[in-house]
Amino acid sequence: MNRAWLGSIVLALAMTSACSRHAAGPAEAPPKAFGAALVLVSGDKQAAGVGSALDQPVVVQVNDEKGTTVAGALVRFAGAGGVIFDPDRGLTGSDGQFTTNVSLGGVHGLYRIVAATKNSSGKAAEIRIDEIALGYQETLGKQVSDIHCVRCHDSESTPERVSNHDNLIAQAHSFTDGAILNAMSDADLAAIIGHGGAALGKSAEMPPYGNTLTKPEIDALIGLLRALADPPYRPQGIFYAGR
Ligand code: HEC
Known part of the structure; x- marks a missing residue:
């Protein structure tokens, strides 16, 4: 057998095994x-x-029938639309938990990912987890919101870890609250953001931003509210994990 020929077989084998490992x-x-x-x-x-x-990473936990955590159980993540998990599978730790870092795909919209585990008879238990990929304008809206809005509209935390939410008399809703925000037209949103709560007969605790923000920034905020809404404002652009 000639050496060059042998060499090419070895190369081909190496490539095949590399490819199958990759897949x-x-x-x-x-x-x-x-x-x-x-x-x-x-x-x-x-x-x-x-x-x-x-x-933040996504953290899930495997429990047994009694609700006690299970260490060493296999968890797998799946998603569509170019979602990447690092790692996409592994065993739960001593606390029964498995942690993965998630990168979203290149199209804006809702990404519905799935985590699954199997019981001893092979029956799958799974949960669905929603994440949102923001487009360019929506990302600008998030930057503006982090500076001007979340301190009142997010009860949990802001980049500075302070919230004014609980000190308000009127209720400032979370920007994910689709039940409230989907009912407001773009014109109403622009009016309340630009002119404050009083413009819609609501509380003056909602300040006017017409002099602080540009129209493109207010449009970007409206884009953000539409993107975050749960239930979704527009049901397009949902990426479900393949089964
Ligand atoms: C100082 C606190 C405060 C800040 C800051 C604030 N809001 Fe509000 N916002 C409120 C309150 C309180 C209400 C509820 C008013 C009512 O229902 O009478 C409200 C209402 C709203 C509503 C109507 C839906 C709802 O939650 O009831 C929208 C939309 C809104 N705000 C958007 C924004 C945006 C966008 C920003 C940032 C540019 C912002 N708000 C900043 C306090 C705030």
């Missing part, structure tokens, strides 16, 4: 235990720019 991902650790249910610990409903990583 299958790293060798999967076999589960050491099985649970009956998956619950979300943290990391759903985050919004990040298209193609970028979510700020």
